[in-house]
Amino acid sequence: MSYATEPVTLSLKAARERKGLSQRTLGAQAGVPQSHISRIEKGVVDLRLSSLVELARTLDLELMLVPRGKTAVVQAIIRDDDQRNIQSARGAAKILQHLENQIEALPGDVQSEIVIQKLQRWVRELMHFNLSADDLVQLQDVSAVMQEFQNDPCNLSAAGRAETRMSVLRNALADDVGASVMSGPRPAYRLDGDDHG
Amino acid sequence: MSYATEPVTLSLKAARERKGLSQRTLGAQAGVPQSHISRIEKGVVDLRLSSLVELARTLDLELMLVPRGKTAVVQAIIRDDDQRNIQSARGAAKILQHLENQIEALPGDVQSEIVIQKLQRWVRELMHFNLSADDLVQLQDVSAVMQEFQNDPCNLSAAGRAETRMSVLRNALADDVGASVMSGPRPAYRLDGDDHG
DNA sequence: ATTTTTGATAGACTTTTATATATCAGAAAA
DNA sequence: TTTTCTGATATATAAAAGTCTATCAAAAAT
Missing domain, CATH: 1.10.8 (Helicase, Ruva Protein; domain 3)
Known part of the structure; x- marks a missing residue:
């Protein structure tokens, strides 16, 4: 699929695994079939914004639009949080x-x-x-x-x-x-x- | 539309206006028809991730998934950037x-x-x-x-x-x-x- | 060794995006 | 005033997403 969306779907998958959730349980919580989550993580589909937000929230993540010049700082914050x-x-x-x-x-x-x-x-x-x-x-x-x-x-x-x-x-x-x-x-x-x- | 996606589309619109771009010129740059941008900003459609990323990049923005506990910090960074x-x-x-x-x-x-x-x-x-x-x-x-x-x-x-x-x-x-x-x-x-x- | 869980994948079907193209009223600029 | 520009909206069409349901092999737990 579009290479531009890969970072997002990958970090979605990473977050799920960090929380130790299976695709099925995540799907149950977010109201999304397991098959769909699989295709999202595999990059087979170009998911819609509402689905993305829904999944993100279930994983305690928030979608944000960050100015180019600030992405490095934000990424450092995120990494630090993960690390902790x-x-x-x-x-x-x-x-x-x-x-x-x-x-x-x-x-x-x-x-x-x-x-x-x-x-x-x-x-x-x-x-x-x-x-x-x-x-x-x-x-x-x-x-x-x-x-x-x-x-x-x-x-x-x-x-x-x-x-x-x-x-x-x-x-x-x-x-x-x-x-x-x-x-x-x-x-x-x-x-x-x-x-x- | 889904209330969950509103913040994203709103900040997309805000970014466009900050840059002084019309829907048409933004569309031309991002390769998206003006009518579509209008519907996105109005919240009429549930756009796809690829479209979102494309538009965001054209506006010098990057889509990021931020841990709930850190959203305040990140938002402060973004606001500061806007302000400057x-x-x-x-x-x-x-x-x-x-x-x-x-x-x-x-x-x-x-x-x-x-x-x-x-x-x-x-x-x-x-x-x-x-x-x-x-x-x-x-x-x-x-x-x-x-x-x-x-x-x-x-x-x-x-x-x-x-x-x-x-x-x-x-x-x-x-x-x-x-x-x-x-x-x-x-x-x-x-x-x-x-x-x- | 056996049962359970996990992720990947498929088919049929509905709903929706996305595109192309036009039109239109209102605001701004000439 | 007249022209230009902006955003909203409509229609028709193609191309996908998303749901439901099921199956399957591999990994893990018992």
């Missing part, structure tokens, strides 16, 4: 992995405690979400609380607090955008307002 | 008006000099162009030279130098984008790379 979100996602993944390792390293009797079991469930479930910078901060809190517990394994109240915070975080995410935030098979990142709407 | 270009155009208009007044205030015999006549022609012709920040700087030079002449009206060489610079500026503009840069009836501004392409 990717870093957040990576950081979150790292913390979650660490938490899981900590739990698995616990003695058997402690591991069978209901609090610990629940905590483990939350950890595993959260690994399937795409986490933002805000979420990362909360995860770091949880990690700190867990450190307390690590220092004094007899006291289960710390673990309880960690479990509570974790469940709150997970439920907030689930409420937020519904099941659509669930990531696909590959490592998925998120691209949206880290700086307060 | 509008200021340039206003400044240029002011200088040209001043030059014309200066010439008309000259004694009849000096006014009939060929150099002065030519200079006056350039001034009047340039008033029909949309001038950028770069052009403004050159105009300021001319204005300074004219001040020399004002101080010593017997010495026509200063006027000659002013005339030369003026013609160079005009021809550069004419070469640049062809007759399409000629402004419409209303005060017209320009929106493009003030900072070296």
Whole structure:
């Protein structure tokens, strides 16, 4: 297709993948058939403005007309935003992995405690979400609380607090955008307002 | 039409008007019939991405997908750019008006000099162009030279130098984008790379 | 190993853009 | 005033987008 439109459709696809959405779930959210999204990303069709805007919004993107002389600046801003979100996602993944390792390293009797079991469930479930910078901060809190517990394994109240915070975080995410935030098979990142709407 | 696309088509129209292009001349440059542009600006049609990109580029604009959280920053950048270009155009208009007044205030015999006549022609012709920040700087030079002449009206060489610079500026503009840069009836501004392409 | 998910692709059909060409009223310029 | 220019609008036609529905191979999860 027209080479001029390629950058747009490509960054549309990149955004979708960053958010870990499949063509089907994105289509469901935006009200567009999966087949159409496929053709758009492949550059087979010359999509209409309304479709473009619709898809962009679903991906937390806004279409803007930027003066030639300013494109470099804007692109730098966008790249920086992407970078930060990717870093957040990576950081979150790292913390979650660490938490899981900590739990698995616990003695058997402690591991069978209901609090610990629940905590483990939350950890595993959260690994399937795409986490933002805000979420990362909360995860770091949880990690700190867990450190307390690590220092004094007899006291289960710390673990309880960690479990509570974790469940709150997970439920907030689930409420937020519904099941659509669930990531696909590959490592998925998120691209949206880290700086307060 | 879909309310979601309105901001885009509106800023397209705004950009065209800033550049002082008629729907017809823009259409000629972008290879699109005037009737189509009218319908686009009126929001009657849901134009295709390729058309959008084509029109945008003709207007020195680039289509970009900006993360929600960053739209405010980007919009500030765009507004600032617009503002600077509008200021340039206003400044240029002011200088040209001043030059014309200066010439008309000259004694009849000096006014009939060929150099002065030519200079006056350039001034009047340039008033029909949309001038950028770069052009403004050159105009300021001319204005300074004219001040020399004002101080010593017997010495026509200063006027000659002013005339030369003026013609160079005009021809550069004419070469640049062809007759399409000629402004419409209303005060017209320009929106493009003030900072070296 | 089996089930599920993902992206690509196809056919039939409707809706819409986009083009070419004209016309027209109102604003601006001569 | 008269001419020129601008934007809105109409019609007919060709060329696509967009939807619905389904299928399919490969990758991934169980």
